[in-house]
Amino acid sequence: MSLIVQKYGGTSVGSLARIRHVADKVIAAKEAGHDVVVVVSAMSGDTDRLVDLAYGIAVEPCGREYAMLVSTGEQVSMSLLAMCLVEQGHQAVSMTGWQAGIFTDELSRKARITDVDNSNVNKQLANGNIVIVAGFQGIDEQGNITTLGRGGSDTTAVALAASLEADECQIYTDVDGVYTADPRVVPEARRLPQITFEEMLEMAGVGAKVLQKRAVEVAGKLKAPLRVLSSFEEGPGTLITFEESPMEKPVVSGIAFNRNEAKLTVVGVPDKPGIASKILAPIGLANIDVDMIIQNVSADGGTDFTFTVGREEYQQAHDILKAVAKEIGAKGVRGNQKIAKISLVGVGMRTNSGVAQKMFTILGAENINIQLVSTSEIKVTVVIDEKYMELGVRALHAGFELGVEPKEEFDPIKPNVASKNAASTATDEKLI
Amino acid sequence: MSLIVQKYGGTSVGSLARIRHVADKVIAAKEAGHDVVVVVSAMSGDTDRLVDLAYGIAVEPCGREYAMLVSTGEQVSMSLLAMCLVEQGHQAVSMTGWQAGIFTDELSRKARITDVDNSNVNKQLANGNIVIVAGFQGIDEQGNITTLGRGGSDTTAVALAASLEADECQIYTDVDGVYTADPRVVPEARRLPQITFEEMLEMAGVGAKVLQKRAVEVAGKLKAPLRVLSSFEEGPGTLITFEESPMEKPVVSGIAFNRNEAKLTVVGVPDKPGIASKILAPIGLANIDVDMIIQNVSADGGTDFTFTVGREEYQQAHDILKAVAKEIGAKGVRGNQKIAKISLVGVGMRTNSGVAQKMFTILGAENINIQLVSTSEIKVTVVIDEKYMELGVRALHAGFELGVEPKEEFDPIKPNVASKNAASTATDEKLI
Numbered sequence: 001m002s003l004i005v006q007k008y009g010g011t012s013v014g015s016l017a018r019i020r021h022v023a024d025k026v027i028a029a030k031e032a033g034h035d036v037v038v039v040v041s042a043m044s045g046d047t048d049r050l051v052d053l054a055y056g057i058a059v060e061p062c063g064r065e066y067a068m069l070v071s072t073g074e075q076v077s078m079s080l081l082a083m084c085l086v087e088q089g090h091q092a093v094s095m096t097g098w099q100a101g102i103f104t105d106e107l108s109r110k111a112r113i114t115d116v117d118n119s120n121v122n123k124q125l126a127n128g129n130i131v132i133v134a135g136f137q138g139i140d141e142q143g144n145i146t147t148l149g150r151g152g153s154d155t156t157a158v159a160l161a162a163s164l165e166a167d168e169c170q171i172y173t174d175v176d177g178v179y180t181a182d183p184r185v186v187p188e189a190r191r192l193p194q195i196t197f198e199e200m201l202e203m204a205g206v207g208a209k210v211l212q213k214r215a216v217e218v219a220g221k222l223k224a225p226l227r228v229l230s231s232f233e234e235g236p237g238t239l240i241t242f243e244e245s246p247m248e249k250p251v252v253s254g255i256a257f258n259r260n261e262a263k264l265t266v267v268g269v270p271d272k273p274g275i276a277s278k279i280l281a282p283i284g285l286a287n288i289d290v291d292m293i294i295q296n297v298s299a300d301g302g303t304d305f306t307f308t309v310g311r312e313e314y315q316q317a318h319d320i321l322k323a324v325a326k327e328i329g330a331k332g333v334r335g336n337q338k339i340a341k342i343s344l345v346g347v348g349m350r351t352n353s354g355v356a357q358k359m360f361t362i363l364g365a366e367n368i369n370i371q372l373v374s375t376s377e378i379k380v381t382v383v384i385d386e387k388y389m390e391l392g393v394r395a396l397h398a399g400f401e402l403g404v405e406p407k408e409e410f411d412p413i414k415p416n417v418a419s420k421n422a423a424s425t426a427t428d429e430k431l432i
Numbered sequence: 433m434s435l436i437v438q439k440y441g442g443t444s445v446g447s448l449a450r451i452r453h454v455a456d457k458v459i460a461a462k463e464a465g466h467d468v469v470v471v472v473s474a475m476s477g478d479t480d481r482l483v484d485l486a487y488g489i490a491v492e493p494c495g496r497e498y499a500m501l502v503s504t505g506e507q508v509s510m511s512l513l514a515m516c517l518v519e520q521g522h523q524a525v526s527m528t529g530w531q532a533g534i535f536t537d538e539l540s541r542k543a544r545i546t547d548v549d550n551s552n553v554n555k556q557l558a559n560g561n562i563v564i565v566a567g568f569q570g571i572d573e574q575g576n577i578t579t580l581g582r583g584g585s586d587t588t589a590v591a592l593a594a595s596l597e598a599d600e601c602q603i604y605t606d607v608d609g610v611y612t613a614d615p616r617v618v619p620e621a622r623r624l625p626q627i628t629f630e631e632m633l634e635m636a637g638v639g640a641k642v643l644q645k646r647a648v649e650v651a652g653k654l655k656a657p658l659r660v661l662s663s664f665e666e667g668p669g670t671l672i673t674f675e676e677s678p679m680e681k682p683v684v685s686g687i688a689f690n691r692n693e694a695k696l697t698v699v700g701v702p703d704k705p706g707i708a709s710k711i712l713a714p715i716g717l718a719n720i721d722v723d724m725i726i727q728n729v730s731a732d733g734g735t736d737f738t739f740t741v742g743r744e745e746y747q748q749a750h751d752i753l754k755a756v757a758k759e760i761g762a763k764g765v766r767g768n769q770k771i772a773k774i775s776l777v778g779v780g781m782r783t784n785s786g787v788a789q790k791m792f793t794i795l796g797a798e799n800i801n802i803q804l805v806s807t808s809e810i811k812v813t814v815v816i817d818e819k820y821m822e823l824g825v826r827a828l829h830a831g832f833e834l835g836v837e838p839k840e841e842f843d844p845i846k847p848n849v850a851s852k853n854a855a856s857t858a859t860d861e862k863l864i
Contacts (some may be wrong), residue, residue: 096500
């Protein structure tokens with residue numbers, strides 16, 4: 001007997017018909033002999049309705065009460081799913097976050113899970129029940145209801161799966177897996193049968209919306225085996241693994257991109273020690289997350305200090321920087337909201353230099369100017385003018401041959417060596 | 433410092449504007465120096481929306497999950513009210529049933545409060561908070577969320593008031609008090625400044641919708657001082673007292689009526705001991721509440737056995753009786769759904785005979801035939817053809833002079849005896 005945790009997002013439970021469809025999938029898993037724990041989000045639209053009520057009654061809704069209000073969304077969807085399962089002759093119980101033992105810190109609206117007491121869930125599983133748990137919510141030490149912030153249902157599922165030592169945590173969503181790039185931009189994009197946890201983390205961090213970064217972090221920390229699947233289509237989805245497969249290690253696994261950021265440069269900063277922290281400290285105090293940071297010595301001896309922020313925080317950051325620039329004697333502040341960020345991600349980069357160089361060559365061939373670059377062990381990120389984003393992504397997808405199914409290095413039918421050569425030829429001949 | 437428990441029904445919190453209005457009333461009580469606990473129902477319409485979802489997904493929604501679903505309605509209204517209070521600079525916290533320590537038995541959809549652990553509420557009051565509690569819900573010993581059934585918010589307020597030893601439990605509703613009769617039927621009906629608990633119980637039991645009978649029962653058992661007031665208009669409302677005032681003891685305090693019942697008669701029942709229980713036992717097993725029961729020896733030696741049930745249970749009861757009648761050798765079953773029930777209620781009846789006689793005379797003068805009669809110490813109830821209901825109620829209201837403000841027996845300005853005589857003359861001249 002194995003234990004599976006399934007998570008269904010808001011679109012998957014967005015209507016009574018869809019809840020019935022989810023019930024069918026849950027029943028199929030139960031009838032295949034698994035113990036099943038299901039984590040659900042609120043019905044799509046319901047959270048927005050509740051948020052509208054909150055902002056209709058208060059300009060700045062009290063955090064504790066906001067969590068109290070919004071957490072009702074999952075309580076509705078979970079009880080409807082449980083009803084549907086009971087109606088079809090199965091044993092099912094729904095549980096709120098506190099009933100399922102999801103403990104969090106006290107940040108009402110952006111709480112983090114601190115502990116899972118799975119005794120209640122385990123008891124209900126032992127009684128033969130399918131257990132439906134409200135995603136996105138928990139309880140703090142004082143007994144207040146908390147919410148985990150957007151995407152929190154994924155985190156609930158992952159934390160529960162880890163605590164229950166589930167055999168698999170299946171995240172059902174409206175796409176059928178993780179792709180080499182967003183198929184809406186790159187029609188040739190290919191679903192990845194698997195991806196490493198580190199790659200997934202980098203992908204989520206730079207805009208691949210399949211999984212929330214926080215959920216991937218928790219999965220990584222707790223070593224919960226994750227799979228992303230579609231609620232609407234059958235298929236194996238994408239498995240997020242903790243070991244790198246020795247069989248298949250492409251240099252680049254996928255391309256992530258977004259245009260949700262903006263770039264700010266403090267121009268002509270006097271080149272003194274500690275100047276970077278003088279610039280970034282007030283930004284941090286305003287709770288603005290800073291992403292790429294680049295410092296260049298400029299021609300006239302001063303330094304240009306550049307970083308990116310979320311676009312919705314651009315104006316606030318700009319205002320702060322203008323004051324800072326004056327204070328530290330810099331020449332001024334320059335900003336640009338029309339940027340896009342593109343990242344290549346792949347664990348193969350560790351042992352394969354030249355990815356950045358090839359990336360620059362491909363973009364250069366399309367006359368796309370690179371404004372910023374940053375690299376990590378398994379990622380190269382560039383910032384370009386946003387109007388070239390689609391062009392750049394498609395060129396990189398083609399240039400790195402991400403649409404081509406990688407051939408397995410081991411093939412029992414053909415002789416091993418021949419197959420290996422064929423594969424490397426196929427890969428090499430399109431390298432610039 | 434006194435403690436007030438206020439309860440606002442679904443209409444009173446039916447929109448954001450109305451919630452703001454409730455917040456004003458709560459703040460006024462707080463600023464008058466009271467500790468305030470507020471019990472709220474779900475926003476009007478919200479419960480219906482949730483019930484529709486439940487019956488959309490299941491023909492017979494599982495009770496546990498139904499309570500889980502429907503209890504979100506109060507969680508929404510309470511958090512919105514708390515937000516509104518916080519936004520206006522007051523300290524307020526909302527609490528679900530379980531957070532407020534409302535313990536119930538395990539009948540998910542019709543649970544009864546078994547205990548109140550007020551420690552959490554008291555702690556928050558001691559911290560200077562206005563405490564908003566979800567009505568209509570609690571938690572059973574297994575930690576399942578339960579609901580109290582329709583009107584349960586009144587019961588929550590009364591039970592909390594008793595547990596906290598509140599100075600007053602104020603039930604805010606869409607009428608400004610308890611009337612001598614429903615003003616929609618009797619325009620001359622008069623608001624009663626006070627009514628005894630026993631009278632209120634009888635009134636609630638026979639269709640006066642101001643307070644749920646269960647809430648009045650709990651108030652009586654726990655001796656919680658109750659007041660019914662309007663959410664929309666200023667005014668003292670009606671105080672429900674536990675002592676009968678020596679000053680004012682009208683024979684009849686009010687008239688209650690309803691047309692929600694139906695009458696069933698098993699005709700020609702063989703006159704043997706134990707036959708009544710043979711008829712009523714299967715009705716009780718089907719969870720059908722029986723109200724008036726009358727047994728008459730009929731002309732041909734057998735007995736006619738008559739009782740009333742809720743109209744929505746008429747068909748089911750009729751089917752059961754047909755089988756029972758055959759089994760016990762009765763002649764048949766007769767039924768009538770077009771009946772109405774009218775009751776006169778008043779503690780003065782205890783010491784004043786002739787009320788029933790006067791009632792029959794007034795109805796007889798209007799050519800209204802009386803089908804059934806039952807009496808208690810402080811109530812006389814008749815069943816008549818439903819088409820005469822309004823006529824009968826108005827005739828009784830006029831005949832018993834309920835629209836006339838009763839004069840106080842003690843009047844310090846005029847000589848005592850003269851005033852007494854004037855009052856009794858005014859009363860007597862309209863008898864019969």
